[in-house]
Amino acid sequence: MRGRVLVVDDDPALAEMLGIVLRSEGFEPSFVADGVRALSVFRDVRPDLVLLDLMLPGASGIDVCRAIRSESVVPIIMLTAKSDTVDVVLGLESGADDYVVKPFKPKELVARVRAQLRRGDSDQPESLSIGDLQIDVPGHTVTRDGAAIALTPLEFDLLVALARKPRQVFSRELLLEQVWDYRHAADTRLVNVHVQRLRSKIERDPENPTVVLTVRGVGYRAGAR
Amino acid sequence: MPSPGERLAALWAAAAAAPRLLRQRWRRSLALRVIVSTVIVCSVVVVIVGVVLLGQIRDRVLEGKIGAAVAQSTNGLRYAESQLTAVDPINGDDVRTTLDRTRLQLADRGGPAGQFEVVIFDTSNPTAPIARLTAQGLAVPSDLRADIAAGQQSYQLATVAIDGEQPTTTLLVGLPLISNIGAFELYYLFPLDQEQANLDRIQGTVFAAGLVLVLIVGAIGGAVAGIVVRPVRDAARTAKRFAAGRLEDRMVVRGEDDMAVLATSFNDMAASLQSQILQLEQLSRLQQRFTSDVSHELRTPLTTVRMAADLLYGYREDFPAAVARAAELLQDEVNRFESLLADLLEISRYDAGAAALDPSRADLRVLVDRVIAATAAVAARQGTDLVVHTTDQPVLAEVDSRRVERIVRNLVVNAVEHGEGLPVEVSVAVDGHAAAITVRDHGIGLQPGEATQVFSRFWRADPARRRGLGGTGLGLSISLEDAHLHGGWLQAWGEPGQGAQFRLTVPVRSGEELTHSPLPLVPASGWAAAGGPR
Numbered sequence: 099m100r101g102r103v104l105v106v107d108d109d110p111a112l113a114e115m116l117g118i119v120l121r122s123e124g125f126e127p128s129f130v131a132d133g134v135r136a137l138s139v140f141r142d143v144r145p146d147l148v149l150l151d152l153m154l155p156g157a158s159g160i161d162v163c164r165a166i167r168s169e170s171v172v173p174i175i176m177l178t179a180k181s182d183t184v185d186v187v188l189g190l191e192s193g194a195d196d197y198v199v200k201p202f203k204p205k206e207l208v209a210r211v212r213a214q215l216r217r218g219d220s221d222q223p224e225s226l227s228i229g230d231l232q233i234d235v236p237g238h239t240v241t242r243d244g245a246a247i248a249l250t251p252l253e254f255d256l257l258v259a260l261a262r263k264p265r266q267v268f269s270r271e272l273l274l275e276q277v278w279d280y281r282h283a284a285d286t287r288l289v290n291v292h293v294q295r296l297r298s299k300i301e302r303d304p305e306n307p308t309v310v311l312t313v314r315g316v317g318y319r320a321g322a323r
Numbered sequence: 324m325p326s327p328g329e330r331l332a333a334l335w336a337a338a339a340a341a342p343r344l345l346r347q348r349w350r351r352s353l354a355l356r357v358i359v360s361t362v363i364v365c366s367v368v369v370v371i372v373g374v375v376l377l378g379q380i381r382d383r384v385l386e387g388k389i390g391a392a393v394a395q396s397t398n399g400l401r402y403a404e405s406q407l408t409a410v411d412p413i414n415g416d417d418v419r420t421t422l423d424r425t426r427l428q429l430a431d432r433g434g435p436a437g438q439f440e441v442v443i444f445d446t447s448n449p450t451a452p453i454a455r456l457t458a459q460g461l462a463v464p465s466d467l468r469a470d471i472a473a474g475q476q477s478y479q480l481a482t483v484a485i486d487g488e489q490p491t492t493t494l495l496v497g498l499p500l501i502s503n504i505g506a507f508e509l510y511y512l513f514p515l516d517q518e519q520a521n522l523d524r525i526q527g528t529v530f531a532a533g534l535v536l537v538l539i540v541g542a543i544g545g546a547v548a549g550i551v552v553r554p555v556r557d558a559a560r561t562a563k564r565f566a567a568g569r570l571e572d573r574m575v576v577r578g579e580d581d582m583a584v585l586a587t588s589f590n591d592m593a594a595s596l597q598s599q600i601l602q603l604e605q606l607s608r609l610q611q612r613f614t615s616d617v618s619h620e621l622r623t624p625l626t627t628v629r630m631a632a633d634l635l636y637g638y639r640e641d642f643p644a645a646v647a648r649a650a651e652l653l654q655d656e657v658n659r660f661e662s663l664l665a666d667l668l669e670i671s672r673y674d675a676g677a678a679a680l681d682p683s684r685a686d687l688r689v690l691v692d693r694v695i696a697a698t699a700a701v702a703a704r705q706g707t708d709l710v711v712h713t714t715d716q717p718v719l720a721e722v723d724s725r726r727v728e729r730i731v732r733n734l735v736v737n738a739v740e741h742g743e744g745l746p747v748e749v750s751v752a753v754d755g756h757a758a759a760i761t762v763r764d765h766g767i768g769l770q771p772g773e774a775t776q777v778f779s780r781f782w783r784a785d786p787a788r789r790r791g792l793g794g795t796g797l798g799l800s801i802s803l804e805d806a807h808l809h810g811g812w813l814q815a816w817g818e819p820g821q822g823a824q825f826r827l828t829v830p831v832r833s834g835e836e837l838t839h840s841p842l843p844l845v846p847a848s849g850w851a852a853a854g855g856p857r
Contacts, residue, residue: 200622203629203633205633
């Protein structure tokens with residue numbers, strides 16, 4: 099399992115503690131304490147996952163998140179002290195795949211990290227189609243009329259989950275369980291934000307989606323071919 | 324086309340509604356009240372003045388007339404006496420002729436008393452005037468005639484008809500005419516129709532003048548009321564807008580009069596309120612900001628401590644016994660610290676007014692089932708049975724499920740904690756307007772007065788009690804805030820030794836006012852067992 103984790107956190111004690119926990123779980127942590135240097139360290143380390151504190155000196159966590167997302171699809175987990183709607187949604191919209199609210203238990207954090215790193219481990223040859231898109235599951239590619247569309251692993255998994263059962267309506271809770279690996283109730287805003295992000299990449303007109311459809315009051319389902 | 328009956332009914336309805344509309348208008352319009360009161364008062368004054376004035380005029384006119392009439396008739400009497408004295412009384416014809424001539428001469432003599440008629444009666448033949456036959460029908464009032472017959476000069480006002488004409492108000496002056504040829508009664512009749520016409524004209528003028536005066540005063544009253552009321556209405560409008568949140572609205576200040584003072588005072592008040600409101604908003608923002616900052620600043624070190632404690636706890640079997648126990652204590656207390664911090668932040672969010680309701684239609688039975696499932700483990704540890712009384716029908720209400728679930732979880736955990744291992748009963752019910760959930764335990768119950776205290780922050784039933792399930796002391800306070808956010812009630816009942824019951828009532832439709840609860844706060848068995856009042 100890939101295990102390089104970049105910890106972007108300005109609190110040295112927390113960063114060190116995160117290091118201890120990650121190392122004890124077999125990951126390879128590296129650290130950066132301020133937002134301005136975060137991007138260059140990210141380029142040097144080429145981590146498999148980023149743990150990002152939202153409140154950073156220099157650039158804000160949101161900016162760092164956006165900068166990393168603009169050049170990489172690496173999973174990003176935000177560490178946030180705020181559970182207020184705006185901050186979480188803003189973080190997710192700027193590209194984070196998941197978030198953990200401080201104070202979290204080490205097990206909880208490790209579970210979230212593993213869930214993100216587990217993505218795309220499938221080796222079965224499988225080809226799916228959803229709407230007018232073709233999905234090559236082991237190859238991790240999505241194409242429309244032969245042209246590839248770049249998706250993050252999370253967005254890819256979300257699309258695959260919907261495409262595998264084209265007739266099923268997925269509730270947000272079910273998607274949280276299948277895509278994010280949450281075993282108990284979690285924040286359904288994760289689903290809403292990522293469906294929006296996914297649509298902005300795969301839909302011809304994100305305002306009138308044809309690939310990922312909303313079922314009012316229930317959830318989402320795949321659009322008809 | 325409506326039938327006549329319908330039209331009549333509509334008319335009747337309009338007529339029946341009219342007094343109500345009038346009353347309503349009367350209550351609501353200050354200007355109308357001012358106008359009506361002014362007109363009424365002015366009318367009364369005008370009527371009194373008019374009556375007195377007309378009475379005075381009438382008296383003066385009559386006085387003058389009487390004076391002139393008496394002078395005229397006295398003159399005439401002297402002339403008649405002199406005429407009769409010269410008559411030889413032997414021939415009756417002469418007497419008649421003389422009397423007739425005298426009467427004509429008297430009637431021809433003009434004077435300041437105006438037109439008049441003269442009639443002479445023979446006292447010995449009282450029924451017919453001996454002179455002027457045409458005055459046959461003249462009926463002189465008997466008391467006047469009695470005065471004259473007694474030799475007294477007198478006058479009287481009476482309505483008489485002369486020559487069969489229209490009866491008119493007439494001043495009758497009677498004089499005894501004594502001569503050597505006999506006693507006669509001389510009557511002067513002064514018709515007052517001229518004076519009456521004059522008086523009528525004056526009366527008409529006074530009436531018209533009074534009416535005009537009343538109208539003018541009414542109009543002035545209306546205008547003044549308008550002048551006074553308009554700024555008051557302006558003020559009311561501005562105040563209403565201000566109350567609706569347009570804090571920058573002000574009244575227009577014109578001149579330096581009382582209204583200007585009102586407007587200025589209002590504006591000062593508005594400005595002061597506005598600045599205080601803005602200040603409070605600022606404080607509230609600062610408070611929220613502070614809460615958010617504290618949240619972050621406290622949570623980061625707490626995360627480190629929490630992870631360290633977890634790590635130590637994980638390795639506690641490798642430690643000596645005392646250190647292992649210390650690791651356990653650390654773990655437990657970090658947990659408690661964490662929930663305390665979470666509750667504090669939650670309650671400060673309420674204090675800052677930052678808590679918002681996110682209502683959606685939910686089946687409270689499902690919600691209760693979720694809570695029961697989540698608290699089953701805690702209940703099992705205490706050996707407590709959780710019993711749910713519910714209906715077959717869905718208990719639907721517009722609630723913020725997260726908050727209601729938190730309330731019910733809190734109540735159930737509390738009941739388990741204080742239930743002494745006896746069963747805890749949860750009931751759910753709904754009617755057209757309200758839904759209720761009660762949580763009943765059969766534990767130590769509540770002392771008198773504690774039913775309200777339980778919702779106080781950090782209040783504990785018994786200070787000596789161990790903090791069994793690690794409650795923070797804020798749970799019920801937060802639950803109460805959650806209930807209030809729904810426009811709902813959270814109430815407690817308890818009797819020493821009989822256990823306690825907590826009842827949550829929320830409106831079925833979010834935002835509606837609660838008037839009752841579908842479940843009783845005091846359980847039937849509670850009073851029965853306690854033998855208390857029914």
